[in-house]
Amino acid sequence: MPIAVVVKTGQVVERHWEFFKATYFPGMSDEAAQAALLAWAERNGIKASLLSSFDDLNRSLRVTHVRVTP
Numbered sequence: 001m002p003i004a005v006v007v008k009t010g011q012v013v014e015r016h017w018e019f020f021k022a023t024y025f026p027g028m029s030d031e032a033a034q035a036a037l038l039a040w041a042e043r044n045g046i047k048a049s050l051l052s053s054f055d056d057l058n059r060s061l062r063v064t065h066v067r068v069t070p
């Protein structure tokens with residue numbers, strides 16, 4: 001089921017950015033993929049954001065997730 005349909009039912013979708021980018025924006029740079037993601041979300045009337053955090057095992061490793069909300 002397309003992510004936009006799932007989100008419009010009220011569900012929040014959160015995925016690891018690298019996997020999300022490789023699936024939906026293969027071959028694109030981070031900057032181009034982020035711009036494409038935000039444009040897609042706007043066209044679909046939903047919100048997309050990137051969230052950064054530190055890995056629990058290695059505090060110096062930054063992990064980024066994409067969150068799509070209604």
